[in-house]
Every structure is written in structure tokens, then in C-alpha cells.
Amino acid sequence: MNKLWIDERYCKGCLICVDVCPAKAIKASKEINDWGYILPTEDDMNGCKACGLCELMCPDFAIAIEEVDE
Amino acid sequence: MSKEMKANNTNKRLHNVHLLKPGEYYLQGSQACIEGAIMAGCRVYGGYPITPASEIMEYASRRLPQVGGRFIQMEDEIASASLLIGASWGGAKALTATSSPGFSLMQEAISIAIMSETPMVIIDVQRPGPGQGYITASQEDVMQARWGHHGEGSIIALAPSSVQEMFDMTIEAFNLSEQWRTPVLVMAEEPVAHMRERLLIPPWNEIEIIDRKKPQDLGIMPENYLPWGHDIVAPMANWGEGYSVNFVALVHLEDGNITKYSPQMHYDCIERLFRKIEGNVNEIARIETKFLEGCKNLVICYGCVARTAMEAVIEARKEGGLDVGYLRLITLWPFPQERLRDIVGNVNTILVPEMNLGMMKHPITEALRDRFQKIVSIPSLGVLHSPEYILSKIYEEIR
Amino acid sequence: MESSGFIESEKGDGYERGDEVSHIERYEIRIAGFGGQGVVTIGRILGEAFTLYEGKNSVNTQSYGPESRGGACKSEVVVSDGEIRYPNVRKADVLIALSQVALEAYIADLKEGGILLLDPNSIKNMPDRHKYQVYEVPALEIAHDIGGARFQNSVALGALYPQIAHIINESSLLRAISENVPVETVEINIEAFKRGMSYVKRDEGK
Amino acid sequence: MKKHPMLKYLKEEGPLGQRMPLILCPGCGSGQILNYTLHAVDRIMNKDKIRKENFLFISGVGCSARLTSHYLNFDSAWTIHGRTLAIATGSLLANPAFKIIVFTGDGDTGSIGGNHFIHACRRNIDVTILCINNGVYGMTGGQVAPTTSVGTITTTTPYGNIEEAFDLCKLAETAGASYVARWTTAHPHQVIKSIMKGLRKKGTAFIEILSQCPVHNKLSPVAMLKKLKENTIQISKEKESGEGKSLIGEFCDLDKPEWNESYQKLIDQFDHEEGKS
Numbered sequence: 035m036n037k038l039w040i041d042e043r044y045c046k047g048c049l050i051c052v053d054v055c056p057a058k059a060i061k062a063s064k065e066i067n068d069w070g071y072i073l074p075t076e077d078d079m080n081g082c083k084a085c086g087l088c089e090l091m092c093p094d095f096a097i098a099i100e101e102v103d104e
Numbered sequence: 105m106s107k108e109m110k111a112n113n114t115n116k117r118l119h120n121v122h123l124l125k126p127g128e129y130y131l132q133g134s135q136a137c138i139e140g141a142i143m144a145g146c147r148v149y150g151g152y153p154i155t156p157a158s159e160i161m162e163y164a165s166r167r168l169p170q171v172g173g174r175f176i177q178m179e180d181e182i183a184s185a186s187l188l189i190g191a192s193w194g195g196a197k198a199l200t201a202t203s204s205p206g207f208s209l210m211q212e213a214i215s216i217a218i219m220s221e222t223p224m225v226i227i228d229v230q231r232p233g234p235g236q237g238y239i240t241a242s243q244e245d246v247m248q249a250r251w252g253h254h255g256e257g258s259i260i261a262l263a264p265s266s267v268q269e270m271f272d273m274t275i276e277a278f279n280l281s282e283q284w285r286t287p288v289l290v291m292a293e294e295p296v297a298h299m300r301e302r303l304l305i306p307p308w309n310e311i312e313i314i315d316r317k318k319p320q321d322l323g324i325m326p327e328n329y330l331p332w333g334h335d336i337v338a339p340m341a342n343w344g345e346g347y348s349v350n351f352v353a354l355v356h357l358e359d360g361n362i363t364k365y366s367p368q369m370h371y372d373c374i375e376r377l378f379r380k381i382e383g384n385v386n387e388i389a390r391i392e393t394k395f396l397e398g399c400k401n402l403v404i405c406y407g408c409v410a411r412t413a414m415e416a417v418i419e420a421r422k423e424g425g426l427d428v429g430y431l432r433l434i435t436l437w438p439f440p441q442e443r444l445r446d447i448v449g450n451v452n453t454i455l456v457p458e459m460n461l462g463m464m465k466h467p468i469t470e471a472l473r474d475r476f477q478k479i480v481s482i483p484s485l486g487v488l489h490s491p492e493y494i495l496s497k498i499y500e501e502i503r
Numbered sequence: 504m505e506s507s508g509f510i511e512s513e514k515g516d517g518y519e520r521g522d523e524v525s526h527i528e529r530y531e532i533r534i535a536g537f538g539g540q541g542v543v544t545i546g547r548i549l550g551e552a553f554t555l556y557e558g559k560n561s562v563n564t565q566s567y568g569p570e571s572r573g574g575a576c577k578s579e580v581v582v583s584d585g586e587i588r589y590p591n592v593r594k595a596d597v598l599i600a601l602s603q604v605a606l607e608a609y610i611a612d613l614k615e616g617g618i619l620l621l622d623p624n625s626i627k628n629m630p631d632r633h634k635y636q637v638y639e640v641p642a643l644e645i646a647h648d649i650g651g652a653r654f655q656n657s658v659a660l661g662a663l664y665p666q667i668a669h670i671i672n673e674s675s676l677l678r679a680i681s682e683n684v685p686v687e688t689v690e691i692n693i694e695a696f697k698r699g700m701s702y703v704k705r706d707e708g709k
Numbered sequence: 710m711k712k713h714p715m716l717k718y719l720k721e722e723g724p725l726g727q728r729m730p731l732i733l734c735p736g737c738g739s740g741q742i743l744n745y746t747l748h749a750v751d752r753i754m755n756k757d758k759i760r761k762e763n764f765l766f767i768s769g770v771g772c773s774a775r776l777t778s779h780y781l782n783f784d785s786a787w788t789i790h791g792r793t794l795a796i797a798t799g800s801l802l803a804n805p806a807f808k809i810i811v812f813t814g815d816g817d818t819g820s821i822g823g824n825h826f827i828h829a830c831r832r833n834i835d836v837t838i839l840c841i842n843n844g845v846y847g848m849t850g851g852q853v854a855p856t857t858s859v860g861t862i863t864t865t866t867p868y869g870n871i872e873e874a875f876d877l878c879k880l881a882e883t884a885g886a887s888y889v890a891r892w893t894t895a896h897p898h899q900v901i902k903s904i905m906k907g908l909r910k911k912g913t914a915f916i917e918i919l920s921q922c923p924v925h926n927k928l929s930p931v932a933m934l935k936k937l938k939e940n941t942i943q944i945s946k947e948k949e950s951g952e953g954k955s956l957i958g959e960f961c962d963l964d965k966p967e968w969n970e971s972y973q974k975l976i977d978q979f980d981h982e983e984g985k986s
Binding site for chain 4: 037039041043044046047048049050052053071087089090091092093094095096097098099100
Binding site: 128129130295298299300301302408411412414415418488490491492 | 518547550551554555560561562563564565587588589590591593
């Protein structure tokens with residue numbers, strides 16, 4: 035399964051990644067960062083094909099997908 | 105720098121090609137100015153036509169392509185001054201020329217250039233104002249030169265008085281701008297820009313050309329480079345040289361970082377800019393004097409008015425037997441206050457002929473406040489003073 | 504007439520000077536007329552001739568503004584073997600007046616006994632012939648005769664030359680003409696100069 | 710931890726400390742456009758073998774301008790409001806080899822810098838202009854922009870905007886730009902393709918990107934992206950259901966003489982003459 039990395043330092047909680055993910059692999063968490071923004075987190079990563087749309091559409095360079103070979 | 109970039113860098117390419125050969129010429133001040141600029145290494149000119157400065161850009165449009173440089177007629181003076189910023193950081197020495205209304209439009213870009221420490225040269229062939237004013241001779245921008253731009257930034261401004269000086273002082277302006285990383289103004293007037301006189305081009309190796317200090321030459325690597333640090337005048341990496349310079353004109357740290365704002369950081373940033381120029385006034389500013397030794401009265405002047413003033417002073421001494429000294433400000437800004445106090449003793453009367461209603465009289469008064477009995481302005485609007493006029497004022501005030 | 508070119512590469516290598524001429528403290532020449540008569544060009548030619556080919560100092564200034572393109576127009580040359588400080592005419596030694604308006608505007612600044620050169624066909628009211636040395640040349644008429652109105656300035660210059668021959672060589676003026684007029688008109692301009700020179704006559708009055 | 714792939718082109722830190730995160734508000738379209746731009750630049754660098762130091766980013770003042778400020782690990786300039794293209798022209802005169810990307814806003818381009826904009830297009834100088842159009846003056850507090858649509862309430866049109874909005878693409882095309890396109894932040898792949906095209910094009914490429922300002926529109930970023938998609942239509946489909954929608958797509962793609970190329974011919978003419986003598 036691929037791994038989702040959220041950069042807490044840069045994320046501003048806009049949740050665009052949650053909306054654009056075609057695999058519905060990302061969801062809003064209950065966690066907030068030091069700025070007070072809600073962080074996204076992994077949902078069901080089974081469908082993630084590392085299409086990169088979340089990385090591409092993130093306004094804050096705060097998300098990264100790590101492809102994991104199994 | 106990549107190969108392609110090197111090949112296209114107009115500043116390096118065609119260096120020393122098609123320069124005016126040493127010798128005698130009979131040229132207009134406007135032409136001498138461009139020849140001086142080309143001699144200094146200027147390879148970009150951008151401007152907008154305005155009387156009485158248009159001759160400078162017309163001549164630039166002929167000469168620049170001949171020396172491998174580039175000339176462009178921009179859409180307005182705002183664009184022309186902004187263009188210089190881009191050209192300078194792109195690695196070229198760049199020039200524009202304008203007249204008073206255009207000079208007003210350039211003030212924002214001048215302020216940005218002071219803050220970003222961008223070397224560039226602006227020629228202002230002043231014309232009378234306010235408004236459209238008139239198109240003849242004027243010295244009404246000397247205060248705008250110093251105070252026209254927003255913010256607490258100092259400036260260097262020179263005042264040539266002959267065709268030869270239009271050449272020499274344009275070179276000097278480029279040298280000062282490169283040496284101090286700051287915009288430099290040449291405050292010319294219509295008579296100087298349009299008169300024709302002998303221009304002597306000295307042997308090229310006798311002409312001093314100063315280029316900006318580079319981090320490459322000082323062994324500073326990109327990762328340690330501070331575009332506004334290292335020294336009171338920072339070494340300057342041009343764009344395209346691999347130093348990833350982030351040009352900012354907001355209050356910044358020495359590396360260009362803008363997130364660490366504090367009143368102290370603000371003070372340090374601006375105070376250095378101010379000190380860079382005002383603290384080195386004695387190195388930058390030049391004064392010319394004659395008959396100063398123990399003189400009881402003094403004429404202080406600048407620009408082409410100095411020519412008339414000198415004529416009047418000589419006649420007043422010879423025919424009137426009056427004890428009158430002569431002092432010319434070659435550099436208007438930074439104002440050499442201490443130097444002036446060093447060389448001017450106690451006098452009775454100071455006369456200040458200017459083609460305005462008495463502008464430079466103010467800093468002169470401030471500098472010499474306890475050295476004179478009275479200070480008198482000799483104003484002339486729109487026309488160069490005649491020797492008779494200055495002479496009559498000398499007789500009126502001194503006798 | 505605009506200069507044919509600008510910086511020629513061989514220029515500035517040093518010049519052969521003409522024969523020795525008189526030393527001058529300050530000599531002032533004013534040329535006045537209307538735009539299009541080549542007033543500015545005469546000034547430039549004189550200035551260049553004095554400076555580059557005679558080794559004297561000279562300052563050439565011109566009236567500036569809308570009037571230099573139509574309307575009144577003047578050009579001035581101040582010559583000296585010493586330093587020229589004030590660049591403009593104070594009291595002219597020479598006035599070339601090519602129109603009635605120009606004559607009226609500038610006659611007051613001409614020295615008593617100064618040289619006044621004019622085109623009699625353009626002047627309605629002749630000035631006091633006993634106060635000045637008045638010379639006449641029908642510059643426009645001669646110019647038309649050899650090629651057109653635009654050569655009248657060279658005719659006038661030719662007419663002036665004999666009066667200032669003590670301070671400048673003919674060769675210097677001819678060289679300055681050929682450097683400052685379009686290449687294809689150099690010969691006609693020189694002919695105009697010679698015609699002016701041979702025609703000019705002193706008007707002693709009656 | 711794996712980092713975002715484009716962070717390699719940003720200065721998270723400078724010699725004197727931390728520079729990131731970006732100063733922009735949460736969900737701002739400008740950050741997305743920076744992301745798309747860096748993707749395009751990354752591809753151009755790899756495919757066309759263009760070196761990093763050839764790229765130059767210039768911006769003016771406003772939200773869009775903050776993209777350069779001090780974040781980019783390229784040569785960049787954060788300059789004067791509206792004067793961006795004059796400064797870009799200057800850099801190109803000094804060194805025609807620059808690949809210049811200009812970040813500009815709708816106020817920067819359409820209002821204070823309008824004159825420079827049309828003349829840059831007319832001269833066809835070799836720049837790629839990315840105009841981030843969010844229809845509002847964000848940085849100064851949500852005032853009306855020349856691209857704000859009629860009826861919109863802003864902080865300076867409290868009773869609704871009465872002025873027609875500017876069509877900047879039409880303006881660029883008419884003024885003479887070589888390449889003109891419009892997309893939205895909801896079209897990342899198209900934007901990247903257009904930027905690559907623009908960078909490869911000799912001449913002025915104007916790419917307008919309709920963008921979201923969630924703060925001044927008081928909508929969530931996700932809702933705004935959805936709206937941008939709904940309110941735009943491809944040029945080819947205009948006739949079907951184009952009523953009231955903004956056209957997106959490529960408006961023109963021409964090959965015309967670029968300013969520096971034409972000027973180089975002037976210079977070369979003198980080089981030849983020198984060679985002869």
C-alpha cells in the first residue's frame with residue numbers, strides 16, 4: 035500500500051486533497067497543527083494508484099505520496 | 105553561467121568595440137553623454153521622448169546597436185526606469201534620460217532601486233515646472249532628486265556644466281552606481297545638453313571604469329551568499345549566474361528573508377542604506393573652488409550656472425575690485441556639509457545663483473549657518489543667468 | 504539639413520590646422536532667421552571649423568523650442584583662444600539676419616560697428632548703415648539659382664567668410680561644410696559658399 | 710518522511726533562517742499555480758535540457774507577487790506594482806537567453822500595469838505571463854478589480870459593481886501576443902501544458918488562470934474550485950451551452966517575430982560592416 039505524508043509545518047488545512055483524490059484515499063483528521071489547521075490523513079489507501087493529483091493541487095507543498103512496492 | 109547565457113550577455117560580448125577613439129570631437133552635450141555611457145560599458149538604454157532630453161535617446165538609438173547594445177523606446181517613463189532595474193540585475197549597465205515631468209514618473213522605481221541596491225543611471229535634463237511649465241533651462245529638480253522618491257533613502261546626484269563633463273560625469277555616474285550599488289542621477293540642464301563644444305576623448309587606458317563587485321570574485325558560494333550583506337556595499341550576483349538571487353524591495357534581512365520582521369531589523373536595513381551614501385560623502389562628493397583664500401564674499405553655484413557665475417566673479421574682481429570667491433558643487437547629493445564647513449571661513453555675503461527660486465540655498469544655509477552675515481538667492485526661471493545679471497546682484501549686495 | 508553621418512572612425516585622430524590666424528579673446532557670432540533656413544547648421548559648421556580645424560575654443564548654442572521648427576530661430580557661436588565660460592552671446596560681433604523679424608529681434612545686441620550680414624530681399628526696413636558694417640547678399644536668390652532654397656545658409660556663410668577671414672581659414676570652413684551636410688550635397692554647398700563669397704558687397708549707405 | 714516533490718525548487722530555509730510556509734491564505738489558488746508552474750519548469754528542464762540559472766521569475770505586487778518574494782530557489786524578483794513586464798523587458802535586453810516567467814494578478818496586469826501589458830504583447834517580448842485572476846484585490850482587503858463581474862459586492866463596491874469586467878485574453882490577443890490561453894486552477898494538467906508551450910514559444914505567451922480567493926468570496930476552497938469548473942466552458946463547446954460562462958482553452962498560438970530576435974538583426978548588421986572594413 036502507498037503511503038501518504040502530510041507536512042505539518044506547511045499544511046493549512048484547505049482539504050483540497052481530500053476533494054480531488056479520485057480514490058477517496060484521503061480524509062480530514064481530528065488532528066490540528068501548530069497553526070491551528072485541521073490536517074488531512076490517510077483513509078482507505080487500497081485504491082491509491084499514486085496518480086499525484088493531491089500533490090499537484092496542494093497550494094502549500096504539504097503533501098507527498100510514497101509509492102510502496104509489495 | 106551556461107554557454108548559451110554567456111554568448112548572449114551583451115555586457116561581456118562586444119566589449120571595447122566601436123568606442124570613440126581618443127582625440128578631439130565637436131559634439132552636443134547629449135551626444136557626449138551617450139558616448140560617455142558607452143565608454144563606461146552601458147549596453148542597455150530605455151527611454152521615452154521628452155523635450156529637452158529627446159536628443160539623448162535619439163543618439164542612443166543610433167549608437168547602441170553599433171556597439172552590440174540594445175535600445176528600446178518604452179511606453180512611458182515609469183516603464184523606462186523600471187526597465188533599468190531588470191537590465192541591471194540582468195547584468196548590463198543601463199541608462200535612461202528624461203526631463204522633469206518624466207523624472208516625477210520615475211520616482212517609485214528610483215526608490216525601489218535604492219532599496220534593492222540596483223546600480224543604474226538616470227539623466228535628468230531639467231525643465232521648468234510646475235506642470236508642463238516650459239521647455240527651456242531649469243534647475244528646479246534638484247530637490248526632487250534628493251527627496252522625490254518615497255522613503256528614507258539617500259541618492260547620488262551630479263551636476264555637469266560642459267559638454268566634456270557630460271561625457272566625464274556620465275562615466276563617473278556609472279562608476280559611482282557600480283561602486284556603491286545605487287541609482288545615480290545626472291542633473292543636466294538644457295544649455296549643457298544642447299550646446300556643442302570640444303570633447304576630448306583621452307586614451308582609453310586613462311579612463312577609469314569601475315564594475316560591480318561580484319561574489320564570484322570574493323569566493324562566496326551561492327549557498328552562503330547574502331545579496332544585501334557581507335559588507336556595507338554588498339557584492340552583487342547578477343541573475344543568470346547560479347546564485348538564485350531573490351530580489352526584494354521590502355524591508356529584508358541581508359539574505360533577502362522577509363519573514364523575520366522586527367523594528368530592529370527594519371532599522372538595520374534602512375540605516376545601512378543611508379549610511380552607505382551619507383557616511384561616505386567625502387569619498388563621493390566633489391567641490392571646485394577658486395579665489396577662496398580669505399575671501400570676504402562667496403558665490404556658490406552648480407551646473408551650467410557655474411559658467412556664468414565664474415564669468416561674473418572674474419569681472420567683479422577685475423573691474424569692481426571686489427573680494428569675491430567662487431565655489432561650485434560638482435556633486436549635489438550627498439551634500440558635502442562638513443567639507444563645506446572645512447573650506448569656507450567667515451564671510452560677509454554668500455550669493456547663490458540658481459535657475460530656481462532658491463533650492464540649494466537651503467542645504468548651503470544649513471551647512472554654513474554660522475559663517476555668513478547674509479545669504480542671498482539669485483533666481484532665474486527658464487533662462488540661464490547672464491553675467492550682467494549676476495554681476496548686478498554682486499554689486500547690489502556687496503558694495 | 505541634418506548632418507550626413509555621425510562619428511566617422513578616422514575623425515578624432517587629430518587634425519591638420521590651417522594657417523595661423525589672429526588671437527581672439529572673445530568673438531561672438533549670431534545667426535538668426537526662421538526654421539528651415541539652415542540657421543542651426545551654419546552655427547554647427549562655424550563651431551566645428553573654429554574648434555577642430557583652427558584649434559580655438561568655441562561654444563555653439565541654438566534657440567530651443569517649437570520655434571526651431573518654423574517660426575523664429577537662432578544659433579550662436581562664441582569663439583575664443585581662452586576659456587569660454589558664459590556660453591551665449593553678450594554683445595555680438597556678427598549678426599547674420601535672414602528675416603525682418605530676426606533683424607528686429609537681435610539688432611539691439613549687435614555691437615556698434617559690428618558686422619551685419621543680411622539678405623536685402625528679406626529685409627524691409629534697413630538698419631542704420633552708419634552704426635554697423637552692413638553687408639548684403641541675396642542668399643535666397645543665389646540659392647535658387649544653383650539648386651534650391653536649402654542652400655541659402657551656405658551662401659550666407661560664404662558671404663560672411665571675407666569679413667572674418669582674419670580669424671579663420673577658408674579651408675577650415677570648407678572642411679566643416681563637407682562634414683556637416685548630406686554627402687550628396689557637399690559639392691553644391693561648396694559652390695553656394697563660393698558664390699556667396701564672391702557676391703557679397705559692403706553697403707555704405709548714401 | 711517524504712517531502713513534496715517540488716520542494717526541491719523552493720527555499721525552505723535561507724542563510725538567515727526559515728522562509729516557508731508560503732504567506733498565502735489556506736486554499737489560495739496562487740499556491741496551486743506555483744505548484745503547476747514548478748511542475749512545468751521541472752519538465753522543461755529535464756526534456757529541453759535548460760539549466761536552472763536560465764529561468765527567471767518576476768512578479769509585481771499583490772497576492773500573485775508573493776510567489777516570488779523569497780521562496781524560489783531560482784533567480785527571482787518581487788518588484789513594483791504593475792511594472793513587472795517593463796522589468797522583464799529590461800532583463801531580456803541585458804540577456805536574451807533568460808526564460809522568464811512573470812507572475813501577475815488581474816489588478817497588476819489589467820489595471821496599474823495595463824499599459825505595460827499591451828506594449829509587451831505588441832513588442833512580442835519573450836516572456837511567459839501567468840495572470841492569476843481571482844477577480845478581486847486580495848492583498849489590500851478585497852476591493853473591486855478590473856476583472857470583477859457586474860453586480861459583485863466588494864469592499865469598494867458595497868452596492869454592487871457597475872463596471873464591465875475586462876477580458877484580458879482578448880486584450881492580449883488583440884495587442885499581439887504569440888500565445889494566449891485561459892484555464893482555471895481546477896485544470897492543473899492543461900495549465901502545465903500551456904506553461905510548457907509558453908516557455909518554448911519565442912514571443913509573448915499570456916496564460917490567464919482563473920483562481921479562487923476563498924477569503925474574500927467567503928466560500929471554502931473546495932466549493933470555489935467546483936464553481937470555477939461549473940462557470941467555465943471550453944472554446945469548442947461555446948455554442949452548446951456557453952451562456953454566461955467564461956471561455957477556457959487556447960485563443961491563439963502563432964509564430965511571429967520576437968523583439969530580441971528582430972533587434973539582433975540590427976546588431977548583426979553592424980557586426981558585418983565591421984568585419985568588412
